[in-house]
Amino acid sequence: MHPFAYFEPTTVDEAIALLARHGGDAQLMAGGTDLLVEIKESLRRPAVVINIKKVPDLGGLACDEAHGLRIGALVTVRAIETSAAVSRLYPAIAEAVREIGSIQIRNRATLVGNVCRASPSADTLPPLIAAGTVAAISGPGGARSVPLGEFFTGPGRTVLTAGEIVTAIALPPPAAQAGASYIKHGRRRAMELATVGVAVSLRRDGDVCRDVRIVLGAVAPTPIRATAAEMLLEGRAPDPARLEEAGCAAQDQSRPIDNVRASAAYRRAMVGVLTRRAIAAAWERTT
Amino acid sequence: MTDGLHAITVTINGEARPLRVAPSRTLLDVLRTELGLTGTKKGCDVGDCGACTVLLDGTPVNACLVLAVEADGAAVTTIEGIAPAAGQLHPLQQSFMDLGASQCGFCTPGIIVMAKALLDRHPDPSEEDIRFGLAGNICRCTGYTKIIEAVKDAARRLAAAPPPAGR
Numbered sequence: 250m251h252p253f254a255y256f257e258p259t260t261v262d263e264a265i266a267l268l269a270r271h272g273g274d275a276q277l278m279a280g281g282t283d284l285l286v287e288i289k290e291s292l293r294r295p296a297v298v299i300n301i302k303k304v305p306d307l308g309g310l311a312c313d314e315a316h317g318l319r320i321g322a323l324v325t326v327r328a329i330e331t332s333a334a335v336s337r338l339y340p341a342i343a344e345a346v347r348e349i350g351s352i353q354i355r356n357r358a359t360l361v362g363n364v365c366r367a368s369p370s371a372d373t374l375p376p377l378i379a380a381g382t383v384a385a386i387s388g389p390g391g392a393r394s395v396p397l398g399e400f401f402t403g404p405g406r407t408v409l410t411a412g413e414i415v416t417a418i419a420l421p422p423p424a425a426q427a428g429a430s431y432i433k434h435g436r437r438r439a440m441e442l443a444t445v446g447v448a449v450s451l452r453r454d455g456d457v458c459r460d461v462r463i464v465l466g467a468v469a470p471t472p473i474r475a476t477a478a479e480m481l482l483e484g485r486a487p488d489p490a491r492l493e494e495a496g497c498a499a500q501d502q503s504r505p506i507d508n509v510r511a512s513a514a515y516r517r518a519m520v521g522v523l524t525r526r527a528i529a530a531a532w533e534r535t536t
Numbered sequence: 537m538t539d540g541l542h543a544i545t546v547t548i549n550g551e552a553r554p555l556r557v558a559p560s561r562t563l564l565d566v567l568r569t570e571l572g573l574t575g576t577k578k579g580c581d582v583g584d585c586g587a588c589t590v591l592l593d594g595t596p597v598n599a600c601l602v603l604a605v606e607a608d609g610a611a612v613t614t615i616e617g618i619a620p621a622a623g624q625l626h627p628l629q630q631s632f633m634d635l636g637a638s639q640c641g642f643c644t645p646g647i648i649v650m651a652k653a654l655l656d657r658h659p660d661p662s663e664e665d666i667r668f669g670l671a672g673n674i675c676r677c678t679g680y681t682k683i684i685e686a687v688k689d690a691a692r693r694l695a696a697a698p699p700p701a702g703r
């Protein structure tokens with residue numbers, strides 16, 4: 250592997266100071282499952298790696314009905330997968346995390362790292378955006394919060410500026426009668442990046458849907474909201490005709506590319522199918 | 537930037553090993569090269585194949601995606617530390633031999649370490665638990681059926697006679 254200097258800060262301020270001092274030559278490392286692969290494949294050549302795993306303030310997974318879900322930067326994907334509270338209150342997040350790589354990978358990979366890598370196909374992004382997640386950011390200029398819906402600016406690109414660290418992400422408590430789902434489509438069942446991923450969150454109000462959020466992954470440079478499909482469902486019952494319309498609307502809004510995993514045409518067709526299924530699955534969970 | 541060496545101590549299969557390593561060295565390379573523990577295999581070197589699986593403080597990880605410096609102060613168990621004592625085999629090792637779950641054997645160390653982690657957590661796994669647990673371990677030879685049978689067989693042996701704690 251390309252050589253680098255290595256630091257283990259023990260506070261957030263120290264990590265920010267190191268990032269500020271070394272600028273573009275430095276890379277933060279949490280689990281390293283993206284960063285080390287990128288260094289090995291010479292996609293990145295950082296002179297400095299700053300391992301944040303020794304910063305106690307970046308840990309902590311808290312999940313309950315009253316306060317919602319707070320995930321510190323060091324919380325592994327596996328810790329979320331094995332949390333009974335997350336499975337009960339945030340089923341779409343639980344569905345997404347168990348789809349990532351293998352248990353070995355999930356024991357190292359952090360959820361916040363999955364967010365910061367900003368891969369268009371990252372599994373946790375659609376359900377996190379659909380759930381209304383907000384990122385807590387600290388940097389040389391102080392602290393700020395950014396909703397994940399506004400966090401991604403392109404493949405591998407985010408609103409983070411030089412020296413900024415995501416310290417945690419927070420999900421609001423689920424609403425009464427809420428339902429959520431995430432469906433990942435790949436060529437095989439495990440160790441596979443998403444060809445298409447669709448997340449839905451909604452609330453049941455009698456026979457109709459409210460607060461519908463539909464987020465598509467792997468079909469655009471960043472995860473995108475299928476806003477036209479959301480509007481078609483808002484205040485309506487999710488009957489088969491409506492699901493069909495919503496699926497077509499989501500399909501029209503997707504902007505997939507051809508790559509090794511699938512053609513653009515296939516991805517677009519799958520957006521329609523998966524959007525219908527994901528809405529139906531989220532609706533089922535409201536009862 | 538200089539690539540200065542870092543002094544670390546890692547407890548490997550029960551034995552504290554002081555080492556001096558460059559930060560860009562992976563735990564996998566240090567195990568295999570500096571320590572001569574070549575039971576842990578290097579297949580892909582990027583997390584895809586599971587041949588390098590070791591236990592880091594009891595947790596299964598890909599040693600190719602862990603920096604050796606990160607293991608400072610930790611306990612690492614490799615395939616060499618799975619057997620309960622010299623001249624004895626862990627029930628998983630015995631079952632893999634008895635049921636022909638290893639052909640070329642390249643994947644076997646990683647699979648046995650991963651299966652041990654699985655059985656430590658789920659002593660009586662379903663077939664689905666085993667398949668889910670071994671999803672990150674690729675075997676090009678066996679077709680997996682015999683591997684899954686061997687893990688089930690080892691679970692039965694362990695239930696009948698739990699071995700003394702591994703090293």
Ligand SMILES: Cc1cc2nc3c(=O)[nH]c(=O)nc-3n(C[C@@H](O)[C@@H](O)[C@H](O)COP(=O)(O)OP(=O)(O)OC[C@H]3O[C@@H](n4cnc5c(N)ncnc54)[C@H](O)[C@@H]3O)c2cc1C
Pocket residue numbers: 276277278279280281282283284285286322326348349350351354357358359360361362363364365366370371372373409413414415416440441442443582583584
């Ligand atoms: C074999 C394999 C299979 C995989 N399969 C999947 C899959 O199926 N689905 C999927 O979505 N992903 C998959 N991944 C990628 C997934 O493991 C990563 O995206 C992981 O979640 C990133 O977390 P990390 O802690 O390892 O990040 P790192 O590699 O440590 O960091 C990733 C990037 O984020 C930055 N970063 C990390 N933490 C912070 C922070 N707190 N603040 C600011 N920047 C930060 C780093 O500087 C780096 O640029 C796979 C990876 C491998 C190797």
Ligand code: FES
Pocket residue numbers: 577578579580581582583584585586587588589598599600601
């Ligand atoms: S060598 Fe580490 S997973 Fe393949």
Ligand code: FES
Pocket residue numbers: 637638639640641642643644674675676677678
């Ligand atoms: S026995 Fe040859 S790779 Fe598994």
